[in-house]
Amino acid sequence: MSESELEPTIEETPPPKADSPRQRFWKRMVRNPLALFSMVWFVILIVSWVWPELLATHDPFKQDVTLQRLFEGPSGDHWLGTDGLGRDHYSRVVFGAGFAFRSIFIAMTIAIGIGVPIGLFSGWRGGRIDRAIMWVNDVLFSLPIILLAMAVIIILTPSLTNAMIGVGIAMATRFVRLTRGVTLAEKEELYVDAARITGISVPRILARYIAPNLLPSLIVQAAIISGAIILIGATLSFLGIGASLDDPDWGVMLNRARPDFRREGIWQIMPSGGALVLTVLAFNLLGDAIRDAIGRDASSNALTITKRVSVAAASTSHAEGDDLVISVRDMDVEFPSAKGPVSEILNGVSFEVRAGETLGVVGESGSGKSMTMLSALGLTPAPGRMTRGSVNFLGEDVTNLTEKAWQSIRGKEVGVIFQEPIAVLNPAMKVGAQIMEPLRIHMGMSKAEARTRAVELLTEVRVPDPARRLDQYPHEFSGGMAQRVGIAMALACEPKLLIADEPSTALDVTVQGQILDLLAEIQTRRNMAIILITHDLGVIAEAADRVLVMYGGQVMETGSVEDVFFRPKHPYTKALLDTMPQNHSGDGELAVIAGIVPQPTAWPTGCRFAPRCVHATDSCTSTMPPLLTVNTDVVRCLRHGEEGFDLAQPASGTEVLS
Amino acid sequence: MAKYIGSRLLATIPLVFAVLVVTFLISVAMEANGSIATQICGEGATPECVGAVEDELGLNDPIVARFFSWFGAVLSGDLGSSLLDQNTSVGELIGERIWPTISIVGFSLLIGVTLGMLFGVLAALRPGGLLDRVISVGAAGVIAAPGFLIGMLLSWAIAVELGWLDPVGYVSLGESVTGWLKSITLPSIALSLPTLAIVQRQLRSSMANALQSRYVLAARARGVSRPKLIGRHALPNALVPTVTVIGFRAAAAIGLTTAVEIVFGIRGMGEMLVSAIVNRNVTVLQGGMIIVGLVVASVNLLVDISYGFLNPKVRLDK
Numbered sequence: 018m019s020e021s022e023l024e025p026t027i028e029e030t031p032p033p034k035a036d037s038p039r040q041r042f043w044k045r046m047v048r049n050p051l052a053l054f055s056m057v058w059f060v061i062l063i064v065s066w067v068w069p070e071l072l073a074t075h076d077p078f079k080q081d082v083t084l085q086r087l088f089e090g091p092s093g094d095h096w097l098g099t100d101g102l103g104r105d106h107y108s109r110v111v112f113g114a115g116f117a118f119r120s121i122f123i124a125m126t127i128a129i130g131i132g133v134p135i136g137l138f139s140g141w142r143g144g145r146i147d148r149a150i151m152w153v154n155d156v157l158f159s160l161p162i163i164l165l166a167m168a169v170i171i172i173l174t175p176s177l178t179n180a181m182i183g184v185g186i187a188m189a190t191r192f193v194r195l196t197r198g199v200t201l202a203e204k205e206e207l208y209v210d211a212a213r214i215t216g217i218s219v220p221r222i223l224a225r226y227i228a229p230n231l232l233p234s235l236i237v238q239a240a241i242i243s244g245a246i247i248l249i250g251a252t253l254s255f256l257g258i259g260a261s262l263d264d265p266d267w268g269v270m271l272n273r274a275r276p277d278f279r280r281e282g283i284w285q286i287m288p289s290g291g292a293l294v295l296t297v298l299a300f301n302l303l304g305d306a307i308r309d310a311i312g313r314d315a316s317s318n319a320l321t322i323t324k325r326v327s328v329a330a331a332s333t334s335h336a337e338g339d340d341l342v343i344s345v346r347d348m349d350v351e352f353p354s355a356k357g358p359v360s361e362i363l364n365g366v367s368f369e370v371r372a373g374e375t376l377g378v379v380g381e382s383g384s385g386k387s388m389t390m391l392s393a394l395g396l397t398p399a400p401g402r403m404t405r406g407s408v409n410f411l412g413e414d415v416t417n418l419t420e421k422a423w424q425s426i427r428g429k430e431v432g433v434i435f436q437e438p439i440a441v442l443n444p445a446m447k448v449g450a451q452i453m454e455p456l457r458i459h460m461g462m463s464k465a466e467a468r469t470r471a472v473e474l475l476t477e478v479r480v481p482d483p484a485r486r487l488d489q490y491p492h493e494f495s496g497g498m499a500q501r502v503g504i505a506m507a508l509a510c511e512p513k514l515l516i517a518d519e520p521s522t523a524l525d526v527t528v529q530g531q532i533l534d535l536l537a538e539i540q541t542r543r544n545m546a547i548i549l550i551t552h553d554l555g556v557i558a559e560a561a562d563r564v565l566v567m568y569g570g571q572v573m574e575t576g577s578v579e580d581v582f583f584r585p586k587h588p589y590t591k592a593l594l595d596t597m598p599q600n601h602s603g604d605g606e607l608a609v610i611a612g613i614v615p616q617p618t619a620w621p622t623g624c625r626f627a628p629r630c631v632h633a634t635d636s637c638t639s640t641m642p643p644l645l646t647v648n649t650d651v652v653r654c655l656r657h658g659e660e661g662f663d664l665a666q667p668a669s670g671t672e673v674l675s
Numbered sequence: 676m677a678k679y680i681g682s683r684l685l686a687t688i689p690l691v692f693a694v695l696v697v698t699f700l701i702s703v704a705m706e707a708n709g710s711i712a713t714q715i716c717g718e719g720a721t722p723e724c725v726g727a728v729e730d731e732l733g734l735n736d737p738i739v740a741r742f743f744s745w746f747g748a749v750l751s752g753d754l755g756s757s758l759l760d761q762n763t764s765v766g767e768l769i770g771e772r773i774w775p776t777i778s779i780v781g782f783s784l785l786i787g788v789t790l791g792m793l794f795g796v797l798a799a800l801r802p803g804g805l806l807d808r809v810i811s812v813g814a815a816g817v818i819a820a821p822g823f824l825i826g827m828l829l830s831w832a833i834a835v836e837l838g839w840l841d842p843v844g845y846v847s848l849g850e851s852v853t854g855w856l857k858s859i860t861l862p863s864i865a866l867s868l869p870t871l872a873i874v875q876r877q878l879r880s881s882m883a884n885a886l887q888s889r890y891v892l893a894a895r896a897r898g899v900s901r902p903k904l905i906g907r908h909a910l911p912n913a914l915v916p917t918v919t920v921i922g923f924r925a926a927a928a929i930g931l932t933t934a935v936e937i938v939f940g941i942r943g944m945g946e947m948l949v950s951a952i953v954n955r956n957v958t959v960l961q962g963g964m965i966i967v968g969l970v971v972a973s974v975n976l977l978v979d980i981s982y983g984f985l986n987p988k989v990r991l992d993k
Contacts, residue, residue, distance in 0.1 A: 159971050160694070160697075164967055168698075168964065252821050252822075255821075256945075258949060274827075286827050293820075295819075297819035394896065427895070427896050428897035428899070432896075443908050444890070445911040445985060455897045455898060458900075506893075
């Protein structure tokens, strides 16, 4: 299925009152408990930094060397106990926030101050200068940050400021990479090109076009790098080459506790260690939360097998006959979304295909064609699931089949050819290994047997020099050759059913024709059933016996190819036919169906096509039309059979089918 | 493949050279910020002593000439002698200190990468599932904690409270194999946890991407079983970005081991570098940097070579 067909399921429903992006950002941030935690922690830290006296209970430097006051545990006077010099842990931790923020401030100023301009320059200039800058940057990038900081410290003498200068220089390399990457990508954008041609100065282009695209990722990076700066600063202070050894810096406190914690108890490292970990954690969570609030999250994948739900029974029964290959009755597929209502992607879809027959499935993108076929094979992408209906495959009920049981059917009894031929080949695996996979799994062939058969298959789909091609990788194949490989894989085990999803769309016209001829030839030889999904009616006219017209996740009509082209029963079919270039009055404009396919979360109440239908009446927009049976076919239109409602168009049909 | 490895090997030469230039510049910069000769002569240095040392070390020569004589010495394996003690060669000093460091860094990478990949794959199998959430929380916590702090906790809990291992000290491999293993176990675990968490996070996210890909869906439609989808189809593709992260993490671990070694009282490169900084003993720091530069260059080489194995496009195009 295409991207656009899946998208609505992942997207949230638009809220009734549209929030501005900024409002939405803050709403998401506040709703995320982890982001909320980090924001609260930052408020505490900032107060500790700006006005430590407000929170502290003691002078952080004041020593109390009376014996019983050393290494104390928490008490009413010293909330977090005392250190080896009787100083108050809690007050020192409060004052430590200032050191942490000062570290971030120094290092971040240097890192961004150096990194962003260099990145902008390098990305904008491109070419040799860019390569030279990036090479030097990569060298520095690959060296340990602590070591670079050590180099700066030995030059400038140990202090927190000097340590942070070193860390800042090391971190600048991160910002160079980020900025340069964004600049390089944005520079290629058309609107930047346009601005350049109009003579807008480079600094203004950078500020107006590049900066807004850079800012979100810069903020995310800055949050995470701030955490890293604190970690490295604490490590250097712990080593005694950062903050001065009397300062109430968290790293220094750990340094001071080091000789004694084994004897005096682990509590000695808890106050400063805890503050350190919580602060770094807060920065990391903040960065993650900002990224999530800006972008969308993908929490499911092809392997996530959705929790089984009970599938409601179909209300109609399967067709009869020994030659029946697949029969689907009343299939509903739903996608629950995290927030917002369940969206119904498919509604009451029924069809069947017999041996040797080709069923063409047509409809615009988003009409549910690909989803229907994936769901029929138990491949509904998560978190979608089939909630109603029944699927019969080769006389067996496969509606509730387990994934394991499906494995022995998929690839053996049914082959699938996907659109985007290159994307469906695993880039890290030799093409031969991928073709041999179904042979070895389903036919139990040895490696050598499978290889021989793979050569035969490639020969059959007319890939030149098949033996050599087997040892190549997908990136060495053109789109047309890759699609032939896809066909060879789908046909490897001589399946009874072939599902071809836009098998020729990505290819140029000559190759398209060859592929379709090839499929027809193989079909005749093996008496195979084919389901051919396409939005190209020309392909349907050429290759299909019967046609299934889909719109909005529903079947709109079925019919023989002649019926559909000469005597369409549904206005949607008629509208599709009108968009064909052949059916055009020749006024130079390409016909399109006005309006767009609605989102699955917002189906119209009545007929789903009504808002775009030129024949729609008031009842069409209020009543969902039932699926009417007409002879052996079906149609979903309220006006079907009405006196004088005739969609026939003999002229166009003849031309296409001839 | 041999050709590819050869070209990568050649590419590391400029990297090593760049590290040497940076390293050399440290002593030039130190010169500008207080003479090395004054450092050698110690407090209350007499002008005579300073002059003599400057002549001896050739500090008054032009920078380029100094660079080449230093560069020549480094190439022949002479890293100079400690500024504090002219009789101690930096090469020998590093030779003594490098083994504990290599042991800890190596062992920590072994643990971190193996377990990180395991947990990464496990978490990716059911995104949002219980296991994924537990691992994510653990990883977020571990990433926020510096290795030396984890080391202190481990040392206290495992060595002091439970008494299972010695809290401090290093036993060389030559003395006793089990002793060596016991002495590096806690520091390696401490250093490995952040590696583990970072590798886990990266692999989880790139596995999730790979599992969402069309080629995994297509393989599933061919009847490929779940273990094979994960192991043969998704994993090799997900490993490419993970290997990059492992390379960065190896370099970071070399830096972070310093603090961990100090927690466990191990006299490795870390302690050597820290005291070199405190004493402004620049030749020792330079020696350390050169070694680290060589290690980083080798790590980069290994990363590049594994790209070649994982990504046929890289291997065949170059």
